[in-house]
Amino acid sequence: MSSSSLGLSSEQTVKLLQFQDLTGIEDLSVCRDVLHRHRWDLEVAIQEQLNMREGRPSLFATEARPPAVIKDHVAQQIFSDDDNPDPNFRGGFRGLFVFVVNFVFSICYNFVSTIPSILFSIFRGDERRIVTDPLGDVMNFINAYSARYSPHPVFYQGTYSQALNDAKQELKFLLVYLHSDGSSDTPNFCRHTLSDPNVIQYINQNTLMWGCAVESPEGYRVAQSVGARKYPLICVVVLRENRMTIVGRIEGACSGELLISRLVRVLGDNEVYLVRARADRFERSLTASLRAQQDEAYEESLRADQEKERRKQEACEEEARKRQMETDLAEQEKKRKIDLVNSKAEMALRLPNEPPASDPQSMSFLFKFPCGARLERRFSISDSLEDIQNFVFSHPLSPEEFEITTHFPKRVLECSGETKTLHEMGLKNRDVLFVNDCNA
Known part of the structure; x- marks a missing residue:
């Protein structure tokens, strides 16, 4: 791949x-x-x-809610030392006789060996059933085993619950080895079979191996849960259809070559479940990754749409603010112009009366506005320059801000703090006065 x-x-x-x-x-x-x-x-x-x-638990190892172990009696492959080829078996009557003798001896041996155990358990009580230090039981077994039998496969340095969780999470086969010093087959199995370099290499490369002595509370509890009948016992546990399942049992002693062949058969028949589990797990992770990417893309698109909507809203608000400002300015300008017209009208009412042309005390001035209009008006020589400015301001053609200048010599007529008459300002009859727009 x-x-x-x-x-x-x-x-x-x-x-x-x-x-x-x-x-x-x-x-x-x-x-x-x-x-x-x-x-x-x-x-x-x-x-x-x-x-x-090295046998140390992984980050996933936990004793909280370990997965239940299913004993599939239908699909489970069971191997026993009774399956070992017997060189004395030649078939016929002799073979039948040997089989019967071995069968009777096995029953008697199991019956006799069981009675002391029953009596011992009666007087001892349920102390073995109380598991107080499962990790200590496992480490004591590993240390004791390493001191007596070496070399050996790497034993998992954790509790049975931790081993189950690790095997499930890592999608590995778990070998559960139950050791009993009370079995006559145990020493030979440990010295020769589990010390075989080929066995050690195969187990270390393909499985996790957890072991414990059945004489300890932890080992006894596991033996009861897997239904142990004969020792030494190796159970093969694997994640099968989302359940940790015992798919193989190797009971009693056997040679290293035979143990490997049995393990190869069990692991080979059940490897498909691990492959399927890995594919399912990868598919789930890929689906979750794609969903996360889709969610991220959706969130990014949503943020972009929200940002776009926010900018659009801000633009609309800015446009409305500008329109409102323009409206306010237009209203203010309109009001100002109305106020200006009213001010001009009020100012026109306050102007001194125009003297008649026959009045010897009158002076006539010609006003030229910026728009080109000409206007003649008479004033009394006792009128002030402010009266002239008020007259110009009150006229509709007058600029809002203006100044009045003479023709020659050119000078600007400004109102000072001292009120002077037109005569005192040096103006003469028939003078031409220019109205200049200050904002032009």
């Missing part, structure tokens, strides 16, 4: 190949699954694999 078929980016592909090179895991889908669970943190994923190879 190529990395491109796994739906990975170039960066993820590089990490996948590095992880495979450092861990030696051949299946790329397994490597991808491990990296995905660790959020593609290469360092954490590698350290986790090294921890598991």
